[in-house]
Amino acid sequence: MSLKQNLLDKINSKQIIVGVVGLGYVGLPLAVEKAKAGYKTIGFDVQPSKVEMVNQGINYIGDVVDSELKELVENGMLSATCDFSFVKDADFIAVAVPTPLDQYQQPDISYVRDSTIAVAQYLRKGTMVVLESTTYPGTTEELMLPLLEEGSGLKCGEDFYLAFSPERVDPGNLIYQTKNTPKVVGGVGRDATEVIAAMYRNVLQGEIFEASSPRVAEMEKILENTYRNVNIGLINELAMLCNKMNINIWEVIEAAKTKPFGFTPFYPGPGLGGHCIPLDPYYLSWKAREYGFHTSMIEASMMVNDRMPEYTVERTGKILNKFKKALNGAKVLILGVAYKGDIDDYRESPAIRVIEEFEKAGSEVQYYDPFITEYKEKSHTKKGLPELTAETIQNSDIIVITTNHTKGVDYDFIQQNAKHIFDTKNAMKNVTGRENIELL
Missing domain, CATH: 3.40.50.720 (NAD(P)-binding Rossmann-like Domain)
Known part of the structure; x- marks a missing residue:
């Protein structure tokens, strides 16, 4: 046989x-x-x-x-x-x-x-x-x-x-x-x-x-995630432009979504996370060099997405400056370190890089994530807050939302107690009384 x-x-x-x-x-x-x-x-x-x-x-x-x-x-x-x-x-x-x-x-x-x-x-x-x-x-x-x-x-x-x-x-x-x-x-x-x-x-x-062949299947997988990387890079760049033009990028996306053909919605954020999307384009670019090919569009999107954690901190600094507060010494509360909502996975999470950038700027950083009580990054472990109290929120100069959890977080409670909020994921879109909220 x-x-x-x-x-x-x-x-x-x-x-x-x-x-x-x-x-x-x-x-x-x-x-x-x-x-x-x-x-x-x-x-x-x-x-x-x-x-x-x-x-x-x-x-x-x-x-x-x-x-x-x-x-x-x-x-x-x-x-x-x-x-x-x-x-x-x-x-x-x-x-x-x-x-x-x-x-x-x-x-x-x-x-x-x-x-x-x-x-x-x-x-x-x-x-x-x-x-x-x-x-x-x-x-x-x-x-x-x-x-x-x-x-x-x-x-x-x-x-x-x-x-x-x-x-x-x-x-x-x-x-x-x-x-x-x-x-x-x-x-x-x-x-x-x-x-x-x-x-x-x-x-x-x-x-x-x-x-x-295996090569077709391997390229197919790279295409899946590079497609997302490029489109997220596009929407992140537009988010930065819309901020300068005083246009709400989230409303722009909702309006574009009404078209029943030819448009797939992608959303901005503080960077890319997870085990595939931030990494796979690098695999393709590396292999492409073997053939003397430069993946210019892919690498451009990677540059935009890689810069988003730094941009998040820069925007936070500008928000604080409006209220005569510097990043150096500011008490920053990060909401969410998982790379996506409602999971306990922080692999390649942009929130971790956001925290690092705040610390480089001299900010005092705490984080709360109902799914992740601590995370290990390089040689150190960072522990999160066991709970989110009114006192903790009130004592923070700004809340930066980096993960759009829908479970374990009371956004109305946060809005009512926070001085300022920078929502990079539009997680608080259903919260009323949004005077203290700025969007990415």
Whole structure:
């Protein structure tokens, strides 16, 4: 029986054992969905603390249901380990590890490389390997393929299948989650694409789009997030212009949204956050240089978005100057350090850079976030306020809203007690009595 037919039969009969490398915001939800679909799943992670929590049925990811995780672990459908030798037991391996930027704003693919080397040592014939981490076009074929072949002695397309299928995780999204979000799969060879797409179809409810190659799937993911980066850069630049022209950018967007075609609304803010949108354009720009191509429009939007934290502090300083108050020594209360509303994720959050810029200016900074009581940045930990009292608000020279939480924050209470408010997210749009509120 051919490799293709053998795997298709095992997929349909639920005989596949799944391995997920990386148990973070992408990996753990994926592992849970695979296990829920009836496939015994092994999670791999280099952090013993995560492995221990999973094996105890303790959830640490917002998009995973606590009771589902606990039940899957208790039923033996999901387990976790730091020991990569168990890769030999897996028929399907998904790699979902971080792909950050290094200190020079260039791709750091060390996690992908190290994970691939670890998998290659124990890779056996008849296995499917899928990279889900967002990366530059070419990673799957140029980096992973040779490492897997050299480390295992197996031949891609004959002994194992390899593909790229980008994660599409949107933390806090109540409509689209791992289970029902459409998936793109691009394999090394047509058979790989067909078989791995069949595996995802047996697990997920969303449409599975079969791309012609890993490079198409890799570029597709970069396009998704670069599209958002460029359009957010445009709206951030317009927000700065509208401020100079004394025009409310938020009202402009609401007016433009009434057009039923040809317009998609994007919103300004203090910068970009999260694990994809602020990083992915750098991956593309870095790879483009290999072809002697300069991504001028993309890099221009990146420059605008990267400057927004500094612009937020500059605007705050101008607001305070109207009341004869300097940034140096001002008591600033930051409202929200999560990178988006109603989640506990602060990866690449612009609010953290805003806080750093205020501190550089000599401001006394406190923050409150109902979802994040403390955050670790570089070598230090910053603790938030345990609660937001009238006294704390009244004693602050200005409140700067950097996250539009809809839960755990009483905006009317804040407005009633604050001297001045700079709302960078239009979070207080429904508050009456807006005399002390300025918008981005």
